[in-house]
Amino acid sequence: MTDTISMTAIEVSQPGKPEVLVPARRPVPDPAPGEIRIAVKAAGVNRPDVLQRLGKYNPPPGVSDIPGLEVAGTVDALGEGVEGWSIGDPVCALLAGGGYAEFCVVPAAQCLPIPAGLSMAEAAALPETFFTVWSNVFERGALQPGEALLVHGGTSGIGTTAIQLGAAFGARVFATARGPEKCAACVRLGAERAIDYGTEDFVAVVKDATGGAGVNVVLDIVGGDYVARSIDALAVEGRYVCIGFVRGATATVNFFPVMTKRLVLTGSTLRARPVAYKQAVAEQLKARVWPLIVEGRIKPVVHEVFPLERAADAHRLMESNQHVGKLVLAVG
Known part of the structure; x- marks a missing residue:
């Protein structure tokens, strides 16, 4: 469990080209009831992140302005009422925002165990898609x-x-x-x-x-x-x-x-859907898809992994359309 009060995150300094993605110091978020705090090891990069950077897809009300809709890492803290998770558990999660950072908080209902055999980068490439x-x-x-x-x-x-x-x-x-x-x-x-x-x-x-x-x-x-x-x-x-x-x-x-x-x-869009809906999808994935990943029949396709501070380079590659599969940021 972290004993720090601030973390490195990537923020959108102003709408614009990839270079507006800049490292900043932000407070480490505390989990609300029903939430998990994740020590992020990897964060997926997605098209909605690019739209947010351009000022065309703002986060829903009450959601972090930090980009990033999916992460993988370890459970760092549990909000009140969370069951089924323990500190240190490997976890991947679908977020409404906040993934380009060393720590994030997310409803426990949107979290899934990392399938056996996957790296953190591969696990971070799962949730959003x-x-x-x-x-x-x-x-x-x-x-x-x-x-x-x-x-x-x-x-x-x-x-x-x-x-x-x-x-x-x-x-x-x-x-x-x-x-x-x-x-x-x-x-x-x-x-x-x-x-x-x-x-x-x-x-x-x-x-x-x-x-x-x-x-x-x-x-x-x-x-x-x-x-x-x-x-x-x-x-x-x-x-x-x-x-x-x-x-x-x-x-x-x-x-x-x-x-x-x-x-x-x-x-449809997914980002603003209720937690209960995302929980229902998570349960379907855990029951019907996660076993196929463990068996090796399905595997996330990771094209390249960038350090967190090079988020702008990941966005440039995404906008070039030269990649196959997912782009991921390595955190820490």
């Missing part, structure tokens, strides 16, 4: 064994997670990516076919691969013109799930195929 993919592909998208899933941005943190989970649960998985190397990475992770969006039409490819039927679920982090094309790629009773919009948050959609194919168009 696994919570997101489970809630959107398997809950909102209702993906079933034997169905076809199309994952846009297949080599992103979300994409590498969705490919592995989809394949592990018996779906046919297709993914879009840019260039032969990234497409090959998607196939290694379990995609039946990776589609190079720079040279191929993903609608034509998935229609051909499914005998003209189309895919049952699309997970989209791209948005923009991908929305209408994804609708074209869907089968009857298909589900389109949007969780990002790299190409823009607006789209022109022809609703005729939505009606004739009886499609569901949906989407």
